[in-house]
């Protein structure tokens with residue numbers, strides 16, 4: 001391999017250069033004079049970066065080294081491409097969505113994201129192999145890897161009823177997990193807040209998590225409750241990782257609902273205590289004090305038993321509707337409702353797009369109904385009955401967001417997807433997550449150092465899923481590289497106007513090919529399917 005000789009050359013040259021390289025073969029691209037961040041939380045160096053084919057072949061002084069293309073990146077930061085470990089690039093129930101609809105993934109590229117890991121929150125396509133093959137046949141810009149979703153598996157094998165799985169069903173679910181791991185999944189995701197994942201006891205999840213162990217997989221969970229039940233949910237997540245003996249990750253770690261604000265201290269103390277006794281626990285987080293998910297998240301668990309049809313039948317029954325309403329009111333007051341109808345905004349009501357962008361208070365006012373929690377609960381039940389909506393819930397405090405971000409086991413992930421401007425009113429995290437951390441949290445607020453932020457979005461998620469050739473800027477690694485101006489990088493997407501690309505990203509290379517050059521999308525789609533490189537179980 002040719003890059004071996006260049007490694008030698010680079011070693012001889014050292015970071016400061018001075019000697020002449022013994023290798024004078026032309027390489028494809030040299031990024032000249034940038035401030036190079038390795039992906040580890042360590043000081044950057046000013047150096048040239050050589051790319052040949054899909055690899056980084058040299059880091060050092062490449063002055064005068066023949067190259068097909070030299071790009072002056074002096075004054076710019078050169079970092080490994082970002083790995084978004086929680087991304088909804090493929091929506092399992094929508095045939096053409098996300099990465100298929102917008103394979104250029106410009107919302108991600110303009111933040112420097114080069115790899116997305118899908119299948120989060122217990123929800124993945126099944127089998128994951130079909131989408132792997134589709135993307136291999138027709139690549140996107142970004143690389144794609146996946147978890148396999150417990151919720152999807154349970155829906156397929158057990159159905160949507162609130163009951164314990166039989167032994168046969170458990171065996172069938174194990175087989176589904178095994179099949180996905182054989183295809184190269186990075187582990188098991190759960191969404192224990194969402195039906196039907198919510199109907200599973202921890203014991204079931206533990207049994208399925210054990211299946212990913214011999215593959216070196218991890219367990220990543222949207223927990224059962226992120227509000228009043230937060231601490232118990234963290235204990236449950238830790239227990240599942242501990243008993244299955246695999247790494248566990250609290251995904252989009254947050255503290256939901258005003259009664260719990262400030263208690264991230266206790267949440268993180270549970271993480272620390274688990275690590276102390278040898279459990280491998282981590283978190284990921286998006287940098288906003290608002291979340292986003294479908295309306296069923298504010299319905300009581302029991303009301304979702306049997307799926308949406310069963311829920312609608314219950315809403316038709318006055319007695320049951322009254323009971324459901326109490327549950328919705330509870331959630332509005334204590335959990336993601338933020339105790340204020342104005343704090344729940346409608347992001348996407350597919351059946352009536354004119355609602356998109358309004359909050360519950362707006363809709364009540366439009367309909368000349370008094371704005372209060374009770375009427376908001378009625379409205380929520382009506383909206384769900386009519387077809388449902390995804391919503392943005394403003395129910396977190398920045399103090400908790402800030403504290404969780406600083407914890408050494410927290411990485412950054414978007415929980416967004418692949419998106420392009422349209423008439424929905426999605427969460428701005430889709431367009432802004434990583435640029436917001438680099439621009440707002442690092443530069444404007446000086447909340448954490450740039451090196452730490454870069455580590456949390458590159459090397460840290462790569463290490464978490466045993467990805468040894470990406471998430472790092474070093475000789476021999478795959479050339480996924482993002483180049484941005486540290487004084488210019490910023491998110492522009494807001495809750496009111498989310499369809500705005502981040503600014504300050506200059507060049508992005510994926511597998512050695514420029515997908516963004518001088519701030520222009522190149523139209524090239526070099527993305528690959530990334531299958532786990534973990535061990536394989538012995539036959």
Ligand SMILES: [Zn+2]
Pocket residue numbers: 121222252415
């Ligand atoms: Zn989630």
